[in-house]
Amino acid sequence: MKTRVGAWLIITAVLTAGCGGGSDEPSDGATSEPTATAQTSAAGGDTECLLGRWYLDTDNYEGQARSYLEGLGLPITALDIGGDQILDFNEEPYMSISTNLEISAVVGGQPLSVNSQSAGGGEWGWNADSETDIGVDNWGWTAAPGANPDGAPPLIDPSNGISVTCETDRLSVKGEGAPLTGVFVRR
Numbered sequence: 001m002k003t004r005v006g007a008w009l010i011i012t013a014v015l016t017a018g019c020g021g022g023s024d025e026p027s028d029g030a031t032s033e034p035t036a037t038a039q040t041s042a043a044g045g046d047t048e049c050l051l052g053r054w055y056l057d058t059d060n061y062e063g064q065a066r067s068y069l070e071g072l073g074l075p076i077t078a079l080d081i082g083g084d085q086i087l088d089f090n091e092e093p094y095m096s097i098s099t100n101l102e103i104s105a106v107v108g109g110q111p112l113s114v115n116s117q118s119a120g121g122g123e124w125g126w127n128a129d130s131e132t133d134i135g136v137d138n139w140g141w142t143a144a145p146g147a148n149p150d151g152a153p154p155l156i157d158p159s160n161g162i163s164v165t166c167e168t169d170r171l172s173v174k175g176e177g178a179p180l181t182g183v184f185v186r187r
Contacts, residue, residue: 044125044126044130044131045131045134046131046166047091047126050171052186053187054086054089054186055085055086055184055186056085056182057183057184058081058082058084058085061180061183062079062080062081064180065180068180074107075107075109076105076106076107077106077109079104079105080102081102081103084100085097085098085099085182086098093125094121095134095158096119096121097118097120097121097158099116099117099118099119100117101117117143119141120140120142120143121140122136122138122139122158123136123138124137127161132163132164134162134163136158136162160176162176163175169186170184171183171185
C-alpha cells in the first residue's frame with residue numbers, strides 16, 4: 001500500500017506539473033509575477049497565431065511523461081493519458097482552460113488512476129520585451145482542481161505565467177521550471 005501511495009503521488013506530481021503544475025488551491029485575483037501587459041508593437045509574440053482553440057496532444061504528452069518518469073527510475077510498465085484539455089485564447093484578452101483527463105499507470109505492478117478535471121480563466125498578455133512569455137492576471141477556477149474527488153491538480157496552472165511557442169497549427173506551452181511541455185494542436 002505504501003508503494004502504491006508513493007508512486008501515485010510521484011506520478012500525479014510529475015504529470016500535473018508538466019506545463020505549470022500549481023497547487024491544489026485555486027488562485028483568486030491577480031498574480032504576482034509575471035504581470036500581463038497589453039501587446040504593443042515593441043513587445044509580445046505572435047498574437048494572431050496564438051488566438052483560437054487548442055487541444056492537448058495527449059499522445060505527445062504521454063510519451064514525454066513516460067520518458068521523464070522512467071528517467072526518475074520509477075518502475076513504470078504502463079501509462080495512458082486519455083480525454084482532453086482545451087486551451088482558448090481570445091482578443092479580450094482572455095484565456096481559459098478546460099481539463100478532463102484520465103491518467104492510468106502501472107507502477108511497481110500496482111495499477112493507479114487519476115481523473116483530472118478543472119476549468120478556469122484569466123486575463124492574459126505578453127510580458128514586456130518577450131516574444132514567448134505570457135502573464136495571466138485575475139486567474140480564477142470556475143471548476144476548481146481541489147474539487148476533484150482525488151484532489152489532482154491541473155496539468156496547467158497559468159496563474160504563475162507560461163511560456164509559449166506558436167506555429168500555425170502547433171502551440172507549445174510550458175510553466176516555469178516544468179519538466180514537460182504541453183503540445184497543443186488545432187482541430
